[in-house]
Amino acid sequence: MLQTLRRSRISGVGKFLPPRIVKNQDLEKLMNTSDEWIKQRTGIEERRWIEPGMTNAAMGHEAAVQALKDAQKTPEDIDAIIYATLSPDHFFPGCGVMIQKSLCPGKTVPALDIKNQCSGFLYALSVADAWIKSGIYNCVLIVGGEIHSTGLDQSPEGRDIGVLFGDGAGAVIVEPTDKTGDGILVTKLHSEGEHLEKLWCHGPSSSDFPRLIKGSQVIGESYFPSMDGRFVFKNAVTRMCEVMVESCQSIGVKVKDIDFVVAHQANLRINSMVLEQLEVPAHKTLNTLQKYGNTTAATLPIGLQEAKEGGLLKPGQLVAMVAFGSGFTWGATLIRWS
Numbered sequence: 001m002l003q004t005l006r007r008s009r010i011s012g013v014g015k016f017l018p019p020r021i022v023k024n025q026d027l028e029k030l031m032n033t034s035d036e037w038i039k040q041r042t043g044i045e046e047r048r049w050i051e052p053g054m055t056n057a058a059m060g061h062e063a064a065v066q067a068l069k070d071a072q073k074t075p076e077d078i079d080a081i082i083y084a085t086l087s088p089d090h091f092f093p094g095c096g097v098m099i100q101k102s103l104c105p106g107k108t109v110p111a112l113d114i115k116n117q118c119s120g121f122l123y124a125l126s127v128a129d130a131w132i133k134s135g136i137y138n139c140v141l142i143v144g145g146e147i148h149s150t151g152l153d154q155s156p157e158g159r160d161i162g163v164l165f166g167d168g169a170g171a172v173i174v175e176p177t178d179k180t181g182d183g184i185l186v187t188k189l190h191s192e193g194e195h196l197e198k199l200w201c202h203g204p205s206s207s208d209f210p211r212l213i214k215g216s217q218v219i220g221e222s223y224f225p226s227m228d229g230r231f232v233f234k235n236a237v238t239r240m241c242e243v244m245v246e247s248c249q250s251i252g253v254k255v256k257d258i259d260f261v262v263a264h265q266a267n268l269r270i271n272s273m274v275l276e277q278l279e280v281p282a283h284k285t286l287n288t289l290q291k292y293g294n295t296t297a298a299t300l301p302i303g304l305q306e307a308k309e310g311g312l313l314k315p316g317q318l319v320a321m322v323a324f325g326s327g328f329t330w331g332a333t334l335i336r337w338s
């Protein structure tokens with residue numbers, strides 16, 4: 001006889017932002033930009049950039065410790081780790097094993113790395129949800145962490161992308177829930193590799209022959225991210241709206257039933273267009289972009305942490321998370337919060 005699959009819920013949230021605040025005015029000194037342009041076109045006022053010595057995994061560790069505490073768990077309880085990042089500390093191995101080493105040394109739990117940029121956290125959540133539902137694991141740690149600042153073109157020509165991104169990490173604990181109807185209800189994920197070069201970073205690339213030349217430090221244009229901003233903007237609005245509707249339809253609810261939206265933070269104009277098209281009132285969301293810029297895979301868990309800390313997430317609410325990013329990859333999840 002088929003057994004009903006159990007559900008999973010997010011039982012703890014955490015975040016870590018490096019203390020160094022970089023204001024738009026600071027960037028005016030580095031790039032050909034202005035506070036006015038950045039605020040008007042994106043909504044960003046400041047972002048956090050690391051100081052030398054900080055690592056992606058160290059930020060992830062701090063966020064994970066906070067998430068464990070929030071879930072009333074200890075590192076001993078972790079069954080599996082998933083680390084979403086596009087900016088790992090090393091070419092290989094990924095940050096997952098670094099967290100395993102720092103958080104639960106001697107405990108050989110699996111550690112999986114996910115490279116899906118701004119939607120990385122949703123891809124990670126979908127894997128954790130499947131693991132929990134199928135009974136494979138009972139306590140999954142997900143970390144989304146990014147260090148963008150060390151990879152941005154901070155010269156005058158770097159303004160297109162250099163002003164947009166920030167560093168930081170967020171984490172959640174995913175566990176089974178006993179309450180009927182609670183937890184993660186659905187996650188819908190998509191990709192469209194046709195547009196991969198619309199927002200990407202070519203190098204260092206294994207297909208460059210050779211990849212690197214010993215003894216020489218090559219800093220070519222291809223080592224900096226590049227983006228067709230307008231194209232990405234239009235696709236972000238369309239796809240995030242589509243996937244929200246798709247998610248709702250798949251479980252027989254309406255978009256108007258959603259109580260709170262935690263959306264990816266790339267541009268406030270993108271988010272207000274998405275909410276407007278979906279007819280979701282602005283008070284049903286929160287934006288962190290003004291303070292942190294775009295922190296790609298770290299954005300959603302950071303947003304979730306701030307929403308929970310701010311008392312904006314209440315048991316029984318239908319909470320949506322939605323993201324779009326490089327790949328293109330995008331997705332949405334619906335959670336009955338508990």
Ligand SMILES: CC(C)(COP(=O)(O)OP(=O)(O)OC[C@H]1O[C@@H](n2cnc3c(N)ncnc32)[C@H](O)[C@@H]1OP(=O)(O)O)[C@@H](O)C(=O)NCCC(=O)NCCS
Pocket residue numbers: 032033034037038041042118159160161163199228229230232233236266267270294324325326
């Ligand atoms: C990047 C983005 C903010 C640019 O805004 P935009 O209104 O599309 O601006 P454009 O790229 O058309 O550029 C307009 C002008 O501003 C200039 N500009 C670009 N960056 C600038 C900056 N930081 N400061 C000042 N001027 C800038 C451009 O050179 C251009 O000048 P021109 O008209 O003389 O050619 C916007 O397209 C965007 O947010 N795109 C999506 C980003 C995104 O979602 N990314 C990640 C998904 S995870």
